[in-house]
Each structure stands twice: as C-alpha cells, then as structure tokens.
Amino acid sequence: MKERSISTTKQNALLMAGLAACCGLVFATAGSYAQAPSSADNEMAFNNHCRECHAFDKGDNRTGPTLYGVVGRKAGSVPEYEYSESLKASGITWTESNLDQWITNPNSFIPGNNMGAVFPGLPDKNERAKIIAFLKGDTKKPSGQ
Ligand code: HEC
Numbered sequence: 001m002k003e004r005s006i007s008t009t010k011q012n013a014l015l016m017a018g019l020a021a022c023c024g025l026v027f028a029t030a031g032s033y034a035q036a037p038s039s040a041d042n043e044m045a046f047n048n049h050c051r052e053c054h055a056f057d058k059g060d061n062r063t064g065p066t067l068y069g070v071v072g073r074k075a076g077s078v079p080e081y082e083y084s085e086s087l088k089a090s091g092i093t094w095t096e097s098n099l100d101q102w103i104t105n106p107n108s109f110i111p112g113n114n115m116g117a118v119f120p121g122l123p124d125k126n127e128r129a130k131i132i133a134f135l136k137g138d139t140k141k142p143s144g145q
Helices: 002-035 037-049 096-104 114-118 125-138
Strands: none
Touching: 037 125, 096 125
C-alpha cells in the first residue's frame, strides 16, 4: 500500500512537470504573437478599407484589379482588368509614397480614374500606413497567391 502511494506521487510529479512544459510552450507561442500584432493589424486595415473591391490573390480581379505585388508594379498593368484610360495613361509605377497619395485621394492624384468615382479617399494617415505596409509585405506570401 505504501509502495503504491509513492509511485502515485511520482506519477503526479511527472504529470505536473509535463503540464508545466506544455503551458510554457503555450505561453511562448502567445508571446510571439504579442510581439507581432502589427501584421494582423495591417491586414485588418486593408480588410476594412480596400477588401470590398480588391483581393490580393494573383489573377483575382474584383471591382478593382488584384493588388497582388502592387508595390513596384506598373499602374494599369494587370491582364484582363479593364482600367480607365486615365490610370492606364498615368505612366507611373506604384511605390509606397505614390500609393499614399493615391489612397489619400485617388481623384486628385489621377483625375478621371474609376476608383475615385467609388472611393473618396482615406484621410487617416495611420490607417494608410498600415495598408501600405500590408501591401508591401504580405501580398506576395504564398497564402496570397
Ligand atoms: C469601392 C471600390 C474600391 C475601393 C474601396 C478601393 N478601390 Fe482601389 N480600385 C478600384 C477600382 C475600380 C480601380 C480601377 C481604377 C481605374 O481603372 O481607373 C482601383 C484601382 C486601384 C489601384 C491601381 C492598381 C493598378 O493595377 O494600377 C490601386 C493601387 C488601388 N486601387 C488600391 C486601393 C487601396 C489600397 C484601397 C484601400 C485603401 C482601395 N484601392 C480601395 C476600386 C476600389
């Protein structure tokens, strides 16, 4: 009887050690999420302001063209998307800085384009910064293909 109770104690100790190791892992994982909230934040900003008309999967054109790899892409160059003449003729290549101007007010940046007719612009600088960080960093990941 005595023997048995010792071995139960040992088992409990092992169980506790196992639990501690397991919970340690869970906390470590939670910690690494806490260090990178901005990526989720950035995607949320994109979802809130742009997703209604734009996807970021390759070839997935909606009301607007796909934004797959848009930073560094020539404006008006997605195949099979019907752009306005003014956007096609703009001759620009999208950069972080001209994207910021575009999202602030598409109509004043490229007058007569089709996005300006349906999207007045986003005055909130922080939201714009998040969206641009998202477009720059996340739209070429495998999940975005
Ligand atoms: C209500 C619909 C709508 C919303 C919301 C919208 N867009 Fe657009 N977007 C368009 C349309 C339509 C075009 C095509 C414009 C043209 O052909 O003149 C476009 C074009 C673009 C282009 C040019 C792409 C290229 O291939 O040259 C970029 C960049 C862009 N949008 C970014 C954004 C971002 C970032 C947001 C969120 C802040 C956003 N758009 C929100 C409809 C929208």
